[in-house]
Amino acid sequence: MDKQEIRDMVLGDxxxxxxxxxxxxxxxxxxxxxxxxxxxxxxxxYKKLKKVQESGLVSVKDFFNNPKNIFxxxxxxxxxxxxxxxxxxxxxxxxGGSMVALHTDRHAKYFDKIDSFEIVGCFCLTELGYGNNAxxxxxxxxxxxxxxxxxxxxxxxxxxxxxxxxxFRHSNNALVFGQTIVKGKNExxxxxxxxxxxxxxxxxxxxxxxxxxxxxxxxxxxxxTLTFSxxxxxxxxxxxxxxxxxxxxxxxx
Numbered sequence: 001m002d003k004q005e006i007r008d009m010v011l012g013d014x015x016x017x018x019x020x021x022x023x024x025x026x027x028x029x030x031x032x033x034x035x036x037x038x039x040x041x042x043x044x045x046y047k048k049l050k051k052v053q054e055s056g057l058v059s060v061k062d063f064f065n066n067p068k069n070i071f072x073x074x075x076x077x078x079x080x081x082x083x084x085x086x087x088x089x090x091x092x093x094x095x096g097g098s099m100v101a102l103h104t105d106r107h108a109k110y111f112d113k114i115d116s117f118e119i120v121g122c123f124c125l126t127e128l129g130y131g132n133n134a135x136x137x138x139x140x141x142x143x144x145x146x147x148x149x150x151x152x153x154x155x156x157x158x159x160x161x162x163x164x165x166x167x168f169r170h171s172n173n174a175l176v177f178g179q180t181i182v183k184g185k186n187e188x189x190x191x192x193x194x195x196x197x198x199x200x201x202x203x204x205x206x207x208x209x210x211x212x213x214x215x216x217x218x219x220x221x222x223x224x225t226l227t228f229s230x231x232x233x234x235x236x237x238x239x240x241x242x243x244x245x246x247x248x249x250x251x252x253x
Contacts, residue, residue, distance in 0.1 A: 017057070021076045024055050030080055042169045045083040045220035052088065053117050060096035060114045083220025090165045095121030095175050102191050102239035122164050122171040124226055128159025134153045139178035139228065141192050143235070145249040148240065152176060152194055152231040160227045166168070167224030168211045173196040174226065179233065190197050191239040194231060206231040
């Protein structure tokens with residue numbers, strides 16, 4: 001592999017687009033800052049991420065036809081700021097990419113909102129007691145047939161969602177994974193879109209969000225714990241590409 005092939009693999013093979021990334025990084029927002037307040041430490045990476053969003057260089061919809069473009073964005077941002085690329089990963093990959101992977105037509109309306117940052121997401125899989133051992137998680141999402149809604153609960157300390165990037169400062173929605181309870185039966189882990197903050201960024205009723213504090217590194221990433229207590233969401237907020245519950249509470253997989 002010669003130098004040009006390596007460059008194309010790392011930076012992409014479109015010189016015009018490469019130049020657009022270089023031009024983006026000339027913005028003063030990318031100049032490192034030090035000795036900031038705790039709030040500024042968390043908000044500076046979001047400002048950088050917003051510049052990426054405003055540039056139009058990448059879209060969550062690239063997963064449909066040009067996924068390489070999203071990973072190219074990772075390569076560029078990671079060279080400049082590690083906290084920003086972590087927040088990018090959650091918005092475009094873990095949250096947005098999972099929405100792409102698990103959605104049906106009824107969820108297509110969300111992708112433009114993810115791209116515009118009207119929806120800023122977080123990815124609520126890991127729990128204090130179980131990490132990524134998803135089959136053991138204790139968060140429950142129970143279908144209420146009368147209300148035609150799902151009810152999200154973290155019934156134990158161990159079931160709180162843990163190390164959730166974007167959770168403490170910037171997310172207004174979460175993709176929450178929990179045990180799907182239908183007609184009293186556990187049908188296994190499902191994914192659900194759950195609003196966690198209103199338009200003023202106040203926590204929604206039943207949602208408790210706690211800052212996880214100072215870390216060894218990447219303190220620009222606003223990790224949080226999230227706990228849900230009787231949080232109601234529409235039935236349609238279930239990501240139903242592979243599993244679904246109809247209005248009458250019939251589970252399909």
